[in-house]
Amino acid sequence: MNAAESQPLQRLAQADALHLPGGRFTLGLPDAIRQTTADGTRDSICWIPDSICWRRPLYAVVSSRIGRHLHRRHDWFALLRQAIAATRQDAATLLISDGTAAAPWIQRAADRFACPAITICVSPENEDFDRWIGRIQKHPPTDRIAISPPIAPSTAIADAPRRDAVTIFLADRVYAPLVSSGGNIDRLLERRLSDRRWNPASVWIAIDPKNRTAQSHIERGAVGWMLAPRHARVSSDPPEDAPTNHVTLDELLSQRGESDDADHWPYLVHCTRERDGAWPDQSEADFHDDLLSGDCTCESGPLATLRRILQTGRLLATDRLTRDGQPVVCLSARPLSDLLGSRVFRSHLGRWDYEPYGIAIHRSLLETQGSRPAIYGDADDFAALAPADQAFFQDRGTTHDWRLEKEWRIAADIDLTTIASHEAFVFVRSVRDLPPIARYCRWPIVVVGV
Secondary structure (H helix, E strand, C coil): CHHHHHHHHHHHHHHHHHCCCCCCEECCCHHHHHHHHCCCCCCEEEEEEECCCCCEEEEEECCCCCCCHHHHHHHHHHHHHHHHHHHCCCEEEEEEEEEEEEEEHHHHHHHHCCCCCEEEEEEECCCHHHHHHHHHHHHHHHEEEECCCCCCCCCCCCCHHHHHHHHHHHHHHEEEEEEECCCCCHHHHHHHHHHCCCCCEEEEEECCCCCCHHHHHHHCCCCEECCCCCCCCCCCCCCCCCCCCCCCCHHHHHHHHHCCCCCCEEEEEECCCCCCCCCCCCCCHHHHHHHHCCCCCCCCCCCHHHHHHHHCCCCEEEEECCCCCCEEEEEECCCHHHHCCCEEECCCEECCCCCCCEEEEEEEHHHCCCCCEEEEEEEHHHHHHHHHHHHHHHHHHHHCCCCHHCEEEEECCCCCCCHHHHHEEEEEEEEECCHHHCCCCCCEEEEEEC
């Protein structure tokens, strides 16, 4: 045996000499059958807690990144629920690789739906072995497998993270609800499907006619995976086809004797946006549980946000734009037609800066409730502000002059139930947007036609 071949055994002896309670060290995995296929672990030392049981089949869910618009991923979460249900039904154990794109969601789903799971923590290839063994010695894991950095000679997968490879090559069945072309998951699945040691039908890939990658894997023998037909949702709301009256902005201003001239515009405008996470009055944990359970409404655009505001009767303050953490409601003093006419798609944010949905409220009314103009400046200006003024600070910007927004803020929720019908109006893009909100709206509805 040469020096390179003996090094793994020397490392194993080094680990065994620690005599750690609650588990054991192995060279590679203790399951001989799985060890022959678990690429990325054969040249590693594994810490196996005594609580880990290998007798059950191992199922894994692997996925490319699902992005930040989680509420748009209803099918992904539905497929995850199906995979969890199948794991439980087959008396299998869910295999979770810590640090992978889907791991937090899979772990939360396993906890929520009481699915047996094994978590594997795969050390980065460049981590020092002595540092790894030191961490294990200090806090021996009791509920998860720890895999060391590879020990020379390494057979680790060169073109994909080991944590992804270990999951895909160790599991008896792999569910893939989302596979991006050319990504790590794509390459590793292709390798598994090309290797005769695995049955191609042990890989389940979500059917997506727009995704050639998924189709290619299915043609190699993977199982095409799809959602069960959806049943029609039962709603207690009345049908959304009731006619409603609406006006143009010019007609409304004429009726009220008001003007959209910048010097005489009497309103502060709040444009709604598509939600990109939890509602302002919802915790992240509750939002995530709604996604996992399928309780998250499919409506997520700016119209849905407006509808929720009207249903609840409140404009909720948030702290997403303030440096001091004080929740505020943001509005603009610009005339509505001017505001919407100059809107720009912000590619770095993936959205328009203003949407043709929202509510406009008399400025004089909101001033009595504490609304006032934003304070524009730079970091030095912010530092000089009194604590009570910091919530109203807005960076003036360098590439874009944010002062053009003429932003106003109020450091509190706005109670819409106290606002009379003549003190505000609601606006939407087209007449097709009227039915979802008409029954909740006490104010005139303006169709802006943007």
